[in-house]
Amino acid sequence: MALLRVLADESRLAIVRLLLQGPMHVGGIGSTLDIEQSLLSHHLKVLRESGFVASQRDGKRVLYRLVLDKKTSAAVETLDLGCCHIAFE
Helix, strand or coil, X not given: CHHHHHHCCHHHHHHHHHHCCCCEEHHHHHHHHCCCHXXXXXXXXXXXXXXXXXXXXXXXXXXXXXXXXXXXXXXXXXXXXXXXXXXXX
């Protein structure tokens, strides 16, 4: 249930859906979703702490990716949360 609470926020859900397409840098996420940098950092921290995303340094930038065990298929944009599946259409 805690995972569902994390995704209850519209911005975090949009970030997860975007990362289903593949890893992205913070700047790309922010510009695609039009989210202010400080708010985006907060949402990414929550997603990282809940195990939805992982980050890695890429030079001076940070690359975020969806944790693979949460993703069932990028082709159908579906997340497997164990308790349920979330499909984006």
